[in-house]
Amino acid sequence: MEAIFVWLIGIVIVLAGAATVLQSNPIHAALSMLVALGGTAVLMAGLKAHFLATMQVLLYGGAIMVLFVFVIMLLTLKEEELGPEPSLSERLPAVIASLLIVFVLFWALAQRSKQAPVTYEKPHLDQLVDAAETRIEAQRAKAVAEADRLGQTAKAADLPTLRRRTVVHYGSTEHFARFLYTDYAVPFELITVLVMAAAAGVIVLARRPDRHTLEGTRLSSTPAGSSGGAA
Structure with missing residues (x-):
């Protein structure tokens, strides 16, 4: 299911x-x-x-x-501001690069699926805690008996105790941050560089063309003084 x-x-x-x-x-x-x-x-x-x-x-x-x-x-960009549609020769490299990326992704998934899954029985947390408490109680009883044999009083600070640690749950904020800022710290920083590069590309592509950049395009055929004559 x-x-x-x-x-x-x-x-x-x-x-x-x-x-x-x-x-x-x-x-x-x-x-x-x-x-x-x-x-x-x-x-x-x-x-x-x-x-x-x-x-x-x-x-x-x-x-x-x-x-x-x-x-x-x-x-609300107009059709004139978008410019001409890219030709087939301009689209072909993008199509080839996209197909290569898809091929690499599927190849990586296929290689991963070939790996034999690790099968093991994970003991339950409660069973581990009970076993640890049993060992600690046995050690405490042994320490008290040894102190009584020597005619001394066992101090509570000298007796072994079980210190419970906070369990980090899978998918929690702490679990996510522990891996993000240790094992994957470098890829995380590289993503920020990629985002900055994408932002710079958006600024360049969204910039409105001026009179000099319109020369040699279909927009250059528009009369330069049409707006001024209308004024």
Whole structure:
């Protein structure tokens, strides 16, 4: 049943991602992306990563998607401002790079699926605690008997005690932060560089073309003094 649930959510995420790319209406594309983000959050919750699922809904599904929708509604770029459609020779490298990325991802998944799963019986936490308490009680009784034999009084500070440590639950904030800032600290910092590069690319692409950059394009055929003559 769990495998069927994962497959269904995966299909919804893939279809929503494809709709995000293929939709011509930017608002519809943003809503499709919101569905993909929601499906990812459900998948993370099913994997007991509740903190990541919550951040997926609050951060990506809430704040960032609202920002995307507002930016899309405020821009309202005209067809002239978008420029000409890229030709087939310009699209071909992007298609080849996309296919290579998909191939690498599927190859990595196939290599991972070939690994034999590790099967072991994990003892229950309560059983471990009971066994530890039994050993501690035996050691305390032995220490008290040894003190009585020597005619001394056993001090409570000298007796062995069981110190309970806080259990870090899987998917909790502490569990997530422990791995994020230790084993995955370098990839986490590299992601920030990637986000900054993407932001710089958006600024360059969204910059309105000036008169010099319009030379040699189809927009250059517009009379330069048309706006001034109308004024």
